[in-house]
Amino acid sequence: MKSRRIILLGLRLVTGGLFVYSGAIKAWDPASFAGSIDNFDLVPYPLAVAGALVLPYLEIVCGVALVGGVLGQGALALLLAMMVAFTGAMAWAWIRGLDVNCGCFGAAAGKTDYALALLRNAGLVGALIILSLAWGATRPAPEAGTGQSRTPGPQDGRRTPPSAPPAGPSSR
Amino acid sequence: MRTALVQMALLVALAGAMAVASGLWHPRRPAWSLPDIDDGEVLLQGVRQWGDRVIWVDARPRKLYERGHVSGALPLNEDDWDNLLAQLERYHEQRKGHKIVVYCSTRRCDTSHHVAERIRRELGLGRDDVWVLAGGWEAWEAAQR
Numbered sequence: 001m002k003s004r005r006i007i008l009l010g011l012r013l014v015t016g017g018l019f020v021y022s023g024a025i026k027a028w029d030p031a032s033f034a035g036s037i038d039n040f041d042l043v044p045y046p047l048a049v050a051g052a053l054v055l056p057y058l059e060i061v062c063g064v065a066l067v068g069g070v071l072g073q074g075a076l077a078l079l080l081a082m083m084v085a086f087t088g089a090m091a092w093a094w095i096r097g098l099d100v101n102c103g104c105f106g107a108a109a110g111k112t113d114y115a116l117a118l119l120r121n122a123g124l125v126g127a128l129i130i131l132s133l134a135w136g137a138t139r140p141a142p143e144a145g146t147g148q149s150r151t152p153g154p155q156d157g158r159r160t161p162p163s164a165p166p167a168g169p170s171s172r
Numbered sequence: 173m174r175t176a177l178v179q180m181a182l183l184v185a186l187a188g189a190m191a192v193a194s195g196l197w198h199p200r201r202p203a204w205s206l207p208d209i210d211d212g213e214v215l216l217q218g219v220r221q222w223g224d225r226v227i228w229v230d231a232r233p234r235k236l237y238e239r240g241h242v243s244g245a246l247p248l249n250e251d252d253w254d255n256l257l258a259q260l261e262r263y264h265e266q267r268k269g270h271k272i273v274v275y276c277s278t279r280r281c282d283t284s285h286h287v288a289e290r291i292r293r294e295l296g297l298g299r300d301d302v303w304v305l306a307g308g309w310e311a312w313e314a315a316q317r
Contacts, residue, residue, distance in 0.1 A: 029200050030195075031200045031203075033202075035282075041278050045204075046204050049202045049204055054188060054191040057186075057187040057188075057190040058183070061183050061190075062183055065183060071183055073175060073176040074179025074183050075179070075183060077176050078183055097232075097233060097235065098278065098281065099277055100277075111250075111286075
């Protein structure tokens with residue numbers, strides 16, 4: 001049980017760190033990232049610019065949330081949605097035979113190897129799904145020294161009326 | 173479910189605030205509209221002014237070249253770079269003074285710029301000798317309609 005928690009913690013830190021890194025590279029040069037989005041020829045250019053401004057910071061804040069173990073459910077849902085969208089766009093570009101740089105880890109990475117990029121995305125989606133399913137087990141324990149994972153129920157200092165039904169997994 | 177939605181809204185709001193700041197003050201913030209032409213590019217109208225003193229180079233993958241290309245264009249892609257470059261070099265030597273115009277798929281694909289730079293470097297040509305077609309194959313096809 002303890003080893004499972006350690007593995008999940010490692011997965012959470014590595015996945016979160018990867019998104020922070022990926023977002024930071026894009027946030028460093030939003031003009032190049034706008035060009036990369038535009039390469040896919042899926043959205044009008046102003047929308048590509050908006051995406052180039054928002055997506056890197058969304059990756060960063062979600063990655064930080066994952067690493068820090070806060071707002072995790074929301075971060076995982078957003079990252080999953082982004083990864084599904086990125087993967088779909090990439091598969092579509094591959095089908096159309098576009099010779100683009102996906103900008104996944106910055107525009108300087110060169111022409112995209114679609115098979116490799118899709119494989120990497122599949123791995124990340126897998127990691128995000130595992131973390132979503134096991135989120136309760138990867139969060140910091142509420143009481144130091146118990147060594148036990150938190151049981152689903154009203155926690156985090158929230159009060160619920162005595163008559164309230166048991167809540168789902170807690171929010172943190 | 174509700175918790176996840178609230179958290180998502182918080183994260184999106186935070187990222188949105190940072191994005192607004194980036195859009196306003198980032199030194200490398202993108203322009204909201206595309207420039208008609210980038211450095212080293214030439215519009216199709218400009219190429220037409222050069223008449224037949226143009227060597228077209230198709231930098232797209234081979235299968236796209238075989239599906240359709242600018243009449244007389246030579247393929248040049250990284251899959252068979254050395255052979256195709258030698259072919260271009262021989263062709264260019266027989267047509268001294270011709271401009272080389274490279275194109276790839278869309279208006280923002282990077283390959284044509286990359287290939288043009290390699291041609292300049294490996295054949296010892298200048299910026300005035302090798303150009304990139306603004307808009308690429310997409311612009312060419314649109315002009316044929």
